[in-house]
Amino acid sequence: MSLVDESAQSDRVRDALTAAHLYYMQDLTMDAIAHELHTSRSSVSRLLSHARATGLVDIQIRSPLDAPSRLELLIAERFQITAHVVPVPDHATDVDRLERVALSVARILGQFFDSNMVMGIAWGSTMNAISRHVTPKQTHNSQIIQLNGAGNMRTTGLSYASEILGRFGYAFGAHVHQFPVPAFFDSPATKQALWRERSVSRLLEMQARMDVALFGLGSPFSEVPSHVYAGGYLEEADYTSLSRAGVVGDVATIFYRADGSTDGILLNARGTGPDFGVLRKTPRRLCVVSGTAKLASLRGALKAGLITDLFVDESTARALVAAP
Numbered sequence: 545m546s547l548v549d550e551s552a553q554s555d556r557v558r559d560a561l562t563a564a565h566l567y568y569m570q571d572l573t574m575d576a577i578a579h580e581l582h583t584s585r586s587s588v589s590r591l592l593s594h595a596r597a598t599g600l601v602d603i604q605i606r607s608p609l610d611a612p613s614r615l616e617l618l619i620a621e622r623f624q625i626t627a628h629v630v631p632v633p634d635h636a637t638d639v640d641r642l643e644r645v646a647l648s649v650a651r652i653l654g655q656f657f658d659s660n661m662v663m664g665i666a667w668g669s670t671m672n673a674i675s676r677h678v679t680p681k682q683t684h685n686s687q688i689i690q691l692n693g694a695g696n697m698r699t700t701g702l703s704y705a706s707e708i709l710g711r712f713g714y715a716f717g718a719h720v721h722q723f724p725v726p727a728f729f730d731s732p733a734t735k736q737a738l739w740r741e742r743s744v745s746r747l748l749e750m751q752a753r754m755d756v757a758l759f760g761l762g763s764p765f766s767e768v769p770s771h772v773y774a775g776g777y778l779e780e781a782d783y784t785s786l787s788r789a790g791v792v793g794d795v796a797t798i799f800y801r802a803d804g805s806t807d808g809i810l811l812n813a814r815g816t817g818p819d820f821g822v823l824r825k826t827p828r829r830l831c832v833v834s835g836t837a838k839l840a841s842l843r844g845a846l847k848a849g850l851i852t853d854l855f856v857d858e859s860t861a862r863a864l865v866a867a868p
Contacts, residue, residue: 646673654681670760692817693725793841804848
């Protein structure tokens with residue numbers, strides 16, 4: 545970046561900070577701010593938008609009276625987790641529902657991740673949506689680790705996974721560690737052999753000391769298909785095996801049943817996601833869910849004890865607490 549570009553960027557940050565302070569701290573109108581800064585009202589609007597998008601301003605809404613807050617309390621009492629319920633109209637499509645929940649998560653993710661921390665991220669449709677909106681927050685000596693491999697018979701999966709993780713890394717100024725292995729090995733023996741390699745064991749050790757894990761839930765029933773089900777990762781025989789095992793969903797390509805159990809699910813021996821025992825040791829486990837089609841998957845994940853913080857749309861939250 546040239547000195548001219550750096551100067552222009554610095555001026556924009558300064559102006560955005562000034563406008564934000566006048567608007568949020570001194571209650572000036574945009575017209576008044578425009579007059580004070582000798583600019584137009586539309587320019588002030590752009591400065592305020594820039595301040596929000598770049599993390600200069602952090603807006604939080606807390607209301608003890610609205611329906612989502614009551615839902616959050618009910619979920620917390622029943623499941624012993626922290627719930628963040630995102631208001632979304634009941635008539636919204638699953639695509640719009642996902643986008644709204646993802647945007648809400650992206651805006652506050654920095655509250656959970658800071659310098660000298662390790663965050664594990666599972667690639668997929670939900671993480672892709674979140675990554676496009678993450679509010680920047682500069683951290684130091686922070687690490688982002690990919691939780692599961694992304695390769696299959698059609699592609700290495702590197703471009704898809706790296707693009708998602710790269711957005712998070714850029715937003716937080718964090719070092720990104722990719723996991724360049726298939727999503728599923730052809731043989732459990734191949735996985736066991738590769739897991740003993742020092743280059744791979746280094747990544748596994750990093751996963752084992754995560755401070756934060758961020759993941760969505762895979763489900764074969766959602767209107768927005770989970771990437772593992774729609775991206776050519778599973779063959780017909782795999783679907784048959786999962787159906788016979790009573791699988792309701794997956795986290796980072798590790799499958800589970802409605803009661804949260806994973807034992808005897810053959811595909812897990814070939815999957816590259818972290819064992820649930822490893823995941824449960826992570827202090828903060830942020831699960832992002834949208835759409836009632838993922839309700840069975842969500843209940844199973846709660847039974848498995850995988851979640852400490854749940855981000856969910858209002859309709860799905862209501863359905864979750866309505867069940868006995």
